[in-house]
């Protein structure tokens with residue numbers, strides 16, 4: 001057998017071990033992540049769009065409307081539609097990724113199955129409502145343009161990282177990089193060389209961009225919640241990688257210089 005073939009069969013062996021381990025450790029109160037994430041993201045997109053086109057009662061400032069007002073009704077309508085488009089780009093992309101890109105090995109705990117859709121649907125309602133109606137006046141068209149560029153960089157980077165994670169799982173040929181417990185591959189390559197969770201960094205970039213477009217209080221809250229959530233998630237993931245790749249029994253050692261979300265910093 002050539003070295004390549006031996007390597008390949010070791011990868012397959014590791015994958016089988018993971019499937020067995022996943023079956024055994026499956027918690028009883030859990031749901032299918034594809035179904036829940038699909039309903040969450042597709043629902044978020046649909047709800048935002050429905051509220052956007054519905055005549056909603058006006059809420060008091062600063063719950064509704066722009067935090068910094070420029071009295072520019074013409075560009076305001078454009079910014080409202082821009083926000084609608086950006087929101088749908090993000091959540092439709094996530095819906096497609098859930099269906100066709102991610103390969104989940106873990107089930108979703110019950111609390112997340114209930115919490116995730118409620119969290120996203122509530123934010124969709126709140127954020128769409130905050131820019132709804134004729135009273136919304138954008139802060140500045142320049143900020144909206146810069147925000148759109150930042151948003152699109154976040155989207156492209158996030159999508160690229162998700163594809164990379166997918167290809168780690170399906171195409172990785174180096175068995176020594178596969179964790180037999182989780183099937184995770186020790187991440188490597190552009191972005192992953194410096195931080196454990198570049199997909200989370202790009203997700204935060206997306207919501208910074210969205211905030212710069214609309215400047216509303218609910219979009220600032222979305223950004224704040226995202227930063228807090230992803231700092232916690234990234235810390236957990238980084239610690240898990242250090243455990244999975246501990247340098248023992250021919251497992252690779254997780255690079256000590258790698259950070260969680262921001263290269264050289266955190």
Ligand SMILES: NC(=O)c1ccc[n+]([C@@H]2O[C@H](COP(=O)([O-])OP(=O)(O)OC[C@H]3O[C@@H](n4cnc5c(N)ncnc54)[C@H](OP(=O)(O)O)[C@@H]3O)[C@@H](O)[C@H]2O)c1
Pocket residue numbers: 102103104105106158165166168169182183184185186187199200203225226229230233
């Ligand atoms: N706005 C927010 O508050 C928020 C919060 C969380 C997530 N999100 C969004 O949702 C996206 C996905 O989040 P997530 O927490 O589900 O990400 P994740 O845990 O990194 O998982 C994404 C997919 O990649 C797989 N994967 C992860 N690391 C891998 C590795 N080293 N080798 C092979 N496969 C790997 C996972 O498989 P397993 O199932 O086997 O781990 C899963 O299928 C984020 O990038 C972000 O865009 C947003």
